[in-house]
Amino acid sequence: MPGIPEIEGYRKRLDQDTVGQRIRCLDMQRQSGLNVEMERIHDLTLGRLILFVERRGADLIFHLDNGQRLVLRLGQEDELQIDRLEAGPEEEEPTSAASAGKPAFSLRVDSVAVIVAKSRSLQLLLLSAKELDQLQREQGPDPLSRHLTAERFRQRFAKRRSTLKAALMNPALLAGIDSRYADNIAFAAGLPPSVRVDQLQEEDLDRLYLSMIHVLQDAIERQDGDGSAADGSGASYEWGIAGKTGEPCPRCGTPIEEMMIQRKPAYYCPQCQPLPPAVES
Numbered sequence: 001m002p003g004i005p006e007i008e009g010y011r012k013r014l015d016q017d018t019v020g021q022r023i024r025c026l027d028m029q030r031q032s033g034l035n036v037e038m039e040r041i042h043d044l045t046l047g048r049l050i051l052f053v054e055r056r057g058a059d060l061i062f063h064l065d066n067g068q069r070l071v072l073r074l075g076q077e078d079e080l081q082i083d084r085l086e087a088g089p090e091e092e093e094p095t096s097a098a099s100a101g102k103p104a105f106s107l108r109v110d111s112v113a114v115i116v117a118k119s120r121s122l123q124l125l126l127l128s129a130k131e132l133d134q135l136q137r138e139q140g141p142d143p144l145s146r147h148l149t150a151e152r153f154r155q156r157f158a159k160r161r162s163t164l165k166a167a168l169m170n171p172a173l174l175a176g177i178d179s180r181y182a183d184n185i186a187f188a189a190g191l192p193p194s195v196r197v198d199q200l201q202e203e204d205l206d207r208l209y210l211s212m213i214h215v216l217q218d219a220i221e222r223q224d225g226d227g228s229a230a231d232g233s234g235a236s237y238e239w240g241i242a243g244k245t246g247e248p249c250p251r252c253g254t255p256i257e258e259m260m261i262q263r264k265p266a267y268y269c270p271q272c273q274p275l276p277p278a279v280e281s
């Protein structure tokens with residue numbers, strides 16, 4: 001299940017392995033996940049050079065030498081596989097993919113194949129620079145963007161009437177934070193996921209901001225340390241409390257509890273994440 005840290009791991013590998021290479025094949029099974037016809041995507045991408053690979057929220061963005069951008073959006077269950085082609089560019093897809101049938105997504109550059117074997121919700125968008133700008137203006141900033149200062153973060157969150165968890169996961173406020181990281185960020189900040197954002201003090205929002213950066217950066221660094229995280233094997237990075245109902249809180253040992261927020265489970269430590277005193281509204 002890729003969140004920002006896992007997607008960042010993919011981005012680093014793609015940046016290392018595909019930049020400076022030309023797109024030789026591009027295919028996607030699910031046509032409904034495309035924003036334009038595959039034919040048009042082929043016309044504008046085959047033979048083009050990849051200049052760099054960017055991440056924004058959970059989007060992976062390939063910048064091509066003709067000004068076009070290819071945006072790959074993985075679904076919740078999707079895993080990206082990056083294989084070096086040993087026999088050179090003329091070689092067909094590597095055996096790992098071939099044996100599993102036609103993959104949901106495949107991108108081949110000169111010496112690397114990028115594959116998503118199975119997916120139900122994968123999206124691939126071909127956008128011009130202007131269209132990408134437009135799309136990004138409609139979305140919240142990347143949580144790790146250096147433009148998102150503590151002050152801007154406070155401004156975005158101030159006076160929101162939704163719960164903290166819903167706000168963290170709201171793509172119009174912040175790009176790419178999934179349920180698991182939202183729970184872990186709320187835990188790191190010592191705030192209950194159910195608290196209403198407009199009841200938080202300035203200092204709470206500042207702590208939330210720093211916790212968000214810390215949790216995401218820490219997960220990214222732990223992946224870097226091991227190097228095997230982006231291959232999809234990884235259940236080994238389960239820091240925090242998400243999904244750990246009944247297990248002892250890593251801080252105080254109190255059993256982790258579960259509550260429903262917008263009909264989805266949220267996890268918290270009742271001791272470390274007390275409800276703040278109600279304020280007059």
Ligand SMILES: [Zn+2]
Binds near residue numbers: 249252254269272273
């Ligand atoms: Zn605790």
